Amino acid sequence: xxxxxxxxxxxxxxxxxxxxxxxxxxxxxxxxxxxxxxxxxxxxxxxxxxxxxxxxxxxxxxxxxxxxxxxxxxxxxxxxxxxxxxxxxxxxxxxxxxxxxxxxxxxxxxxxxxxxxxxxxxxxxxxxxxxxxxxxxxxxxxxxxxxxxxxxxxxxxxxxxxxxxxxxxxxxxxxxxxxxxxxxxxxxxxxxxxxxxxxxxxxxxxxxxxxxxxxxxxxxxxxxxxxxxxxxxxxxxxxxxxxxxxxxxxxxxxxxxxxxxxxxxxxxxxxxxxxxxxxxxxxxxxxxxxxxxxxxxxxxxxxxxxxxxxxxxxxxxxxxxxxxxxxxxxxxxxxxxxxxxxxxxxxxxxxxxxxxxxxxxxxxxxxxxxxxxxxxxxxxxxxxxxxxxxxxxxxxxxxxxxxxxxxxxxxxxxxxxxxxxxxxxxxxxxxxxxxxxxxxxxxxxxxxxxxxxxxxxxxxx
Ligand SMILES: [Zn+2]
Numbered sequence: 001x002x003x004x005x006x007x008x009x010x011x012x013x014x015x016x017x018x019x020x021x022x023x024x025x026x027x028x029x030x031x032x033x034x035x036x037x038x039x040x041x042x043x044x045x046x047x048x049x050x051x052x053x054x055x056x057x058x059x060x061x062x063x064x065x066x067x068x069x070x071x072x073x074x075x076x077x078x079x080x081x082x083x084x085x086x087x088x089x090x091x092x093x094x095x096x097x098x099x100x101x102x103x104x105x106x107x108x109x110x111x112x113x114x115x116x117x118x119x120x121x122x123x124x125x126x127x128x129x130x131x132x133x134x135x136x137x138x139x140x141x142x143x144x145x146x147x148x149x150x151x152x153x154x155x156x157x158x159x160x161x162x163x164x165x166x167x168x169x170x171x172x173x174x175x176x177x178x179x180x181x182x183x184x185x186x187x188x189x190x191x192x193x194x195x196x197x198x199x200x201x202x203x204x205x206x207x208x209x210x211x212x213x214x215x216x217x218x219x220x221x222x223x224x225x226x227x228x229x230x231x232x233x234x235x236x237x238x239x240x241x242x243x244x245x246x247x248x249x250x251x252x253x254x255x256x257x258x259x260x261x262x263x264x265x266x267x268x269x270x271x272x273x274x275x276x277x278x279x280x281x282x283x284x285x286x287x288x289x290x291x292x293x294x295x296x297x298x299x300x301x302x303x304x305x306x307x308x309x310x311x312x313x314x315x316x317x318x319x320x321x322x323x324x325x326x327x328x329x330x331x332x333x334x335x336x337x338x339x340x341x342x343x344x345x346x347x348x349x350x351x352x353x354x355x356x357x358x359x360x361x362x363x364x365x366x367x368x369x370x371x372x373x374x375x376x377x378x379x380x381x382x383x384x385x386x387x388x389x390x391x392x393x394x395x396x397x398x399x400x401x402x403x404x405x406x407x408x409x410x411x412x413x414x415x416x417x418x419x420x421x422x423x424x425x426x427x428x429x430x431x432x433x434x435x436x437x438x439x440x441x442x443x444x445x446x447x448x449x450x451x452x453x454x455x456x457x458x459x460x461x
Contacts, residue, residue, distance in 0.1 A: 003058070003349045005223075006300060008231060008255040009155055013351060018222045019253060024060040025221035026052060027213040027252075029230055030112075032069040032205075033093035034078040037100060039290075039305055040227070040261040042278035046294035047258045048225045049106040053395045054348050065216045066109040067209060068094045070116050071192055071202050086192045090116075098425065100279045102418060104287045105398035108425045111216045115208040119194045122203045122211040125245045126183050126196075134244040138174035140186030140199045146179045149240045151248075155255060156232035181237055183207045206237035210251070214242060224252040228259055228300075259302035276305070285310065289317045291397055295354035316362060320393070323365045327386050328377055334384025340364050341388050348395070357396060364389045416447055416458070424455040 003016040018024050028048045031037055055062050069075075070090035079086045094114075102108075115122075126142050129135035134148045146152045146160065153159055163179055171178070182204040187193035193200035213221065219242070226235060235255065242251035263276060282290050292313040297303040333341070340360055347356035364385060371379045399417060423438040442449055449456045 004351055005254050005256060006351050007253075008257050009252075011157070014254070016254065018060070019220055022059070022061055024055050024062045024223065025065075025217040026055075026062060026223040026225065027065045027067075027209070027217060027221065028109075028224075029209055029226040029234070030066040030068050031093075031097050032072050032074055033090045033097060034072065034074040035093060036096055036277045036279060039263075039276050039278050039281050042100065042104065042281075042290070043261050043294040043303065044225075044227045044258050045101050045106050046104060046291050047299040048256075049104075049398065050295055050354060050396060051223075051225070051256070051299070051352055052107070053398065054352060057391070057395050058345075058348075063111070063217065064107075064109045065111040065113060065213060067113045067115065067212055068097070069205060069208065070094065070114050072205060076191055096279070098422075100282060102421055102425075103279075103282050104291060107398070108421065108428070112425070112429065113212045113216065115203065115212070116192075118208065118212050118215065119203065121215050122183075122207045123194075123196050125207060125211045125241065126203075128245040129183065129241065132244060132247075134240075135183055136176065137198050138176075140201060141172075141174060141182055142184035142198055143175055143180040144183050144237065144241060144244075145176060146181070146240065147177060149244050151243070152240050153236065155236045155239055158232065158236075181206065181233065183241065206234055207241055209234070210238045210242040210245070213238075214246075214251075219246050219249045219251065221252060223254050223256055225256045225258070228257040231257060256299075258299045259297075262302050262304050263306060281305075285314065286317070288320070288397055289313045292316050292358065295396060296358065297355060299352055299354065316358065319362065319365055320397075323368055323389075326372060326377060327368055328382050330387035330390045331383025333387045333391075334381060336367075336381065337364075337384045337386075337388035340385070341391060344388075344392050354396065357392065361389065361392050361396065364392070416442065419447075420449065420456045420458065423449070427451070427456070 004013045005016050006012070007014050026048075028044075031041060052062055052064050068090070071086065075086050075089050078084075079089045082089060084092070098108075126135060129144065130137065130142065135142050135144050137143075153163065160179065172182075183206070184196060184198055185201050185204060186198070187200040187202065191202065193202055213224065224235070224238075239251050243249065278290075285293075289310070290313075293305060293309055294303065296309060296313060303309070340363065344357050344360045347353040347360060350356075368382060368385050368389070371381055371385070419438050419442050423435050423442070426432070426434040426438060439449060447458055449458055451457075
């Protein structure tokens with residue numbers, strides 16, 4: 001039995017067969033950086049971090065790409081509100097995003113990509129769409145003609161007639177059809193703009209994900225992830241653009257969508273007043289509890305972040321911490337440990353069934369506590385069991401588990417880990433000034449680091 005995943009495109013559970021054997025190419029839609037993210041966004045990031053960690057643990061060579069939408073109407077509006085430039089707003093909130101996801105132990109992408117750094121890729125794709133008759137220029141903007149793409153609606157399962165009846169669409173006198181969407185927007189005075197064959201302007205939101213995902217992962221890449229609220233229109237439009245531009249070769253093999261977070265049964269989104277910021281929740285409950293809450297239900301279903309879920313996740317987290325404090329370190333995996341790992345694999349292979357995987361984690365803790373209660377922490381069966389627990393928490397809870405067990409996120413180890421991760425990210429983004437500043441900070445903590453092709457390595461501390 002191998003891994004099966006639910007593909008939104010086919011609405012079925014399918015065997016997961018990657019494009020290239022042993023490798024997984026994966027793109028997840030990231031934030032529009034115009035404000036602090038709420039817990040719903042953070043849950044999506046945790047879900048895809050767990051999926052990525054599991055695929056790595058399963059032995060796949062994973063390439064993970066996530067974007068920052070750093071030019072957008074919402075950013076422009078926020079810039080006017082805050083008296084900043086769009087660039088300043090994007091910089092401020094992408095840094096805030098990085099900080100909150102790092103605090104949750106979410107590993108940085110292999111390619112963190114920014115829309116504003118890939119305008120030529122998008123312009124090229126738009127040109128190809130126009131040449132192939134799928135897009136048209138009008139008034140300095142370029143529109144995608146949805147009725148030219150015969151499969152429009154295949155992801156969301158809607159017909160053009162449904163969409164015409166059901167959707168509120170932006171009116172624009174330049175559009176031929178109300179459902180046509182902008183791939184390039186003509187510049188308005190004072191807005192950020194780039195030169196293009198159609199005059200100064202900026203890309204539409206959807207085109208950035210089509211262009212940047214294929215730039216790094218090629219056509220027909222393996223997994224495209226995002227929240228279920230992105231299925232229509234964002235991902236539907238991504239498919240239309242990508243497949244129209246490349247001659248209708250399949251864009252993505254498996255579409256994975258996570259459910260929304262509910263607080264008191266209302267969907268969390270920025271348009272509602274009941275948002276809870278991720279950074280506030282992490283500060284209040286800690287990263288481990290937040291991660292457990294995020295995966296306590298299947299990634300595809302909605303999760304509740306109410307009182308009861310919080311209490312339950314807190315109990316699981318406390319049991320894990322207290323077991324880690326009392327139990328010995330992991331050793332050679334025992335037969336019993338291997339059996340637990342088999343059950344974990346079986347659960348995760350079944351469309352990443354994290355509730356069952358969390359259950360297996362708790363069974364190991366119960367078994368370990370029983371052994372300790374009978375013969376104390378020196379029981380020879382414990383290290384082989386703890387080893388299995390470490391493997392599982394490495395996937396589900398990530399690096400935050402150890403940090404927390406070692407005395408909260410302020411412990412020196414956690415602090416060093418966090419700085420090393422931040423420095424790797426700065427180097428990846430070629431922000432060498434910041435990387436040097438972090439190296440100095442590490443030096444003050446007594447840590448000397450060295451750069452390797454795999455990232456920052458701690459050579460002495
Ligand atoms: Zn996207």
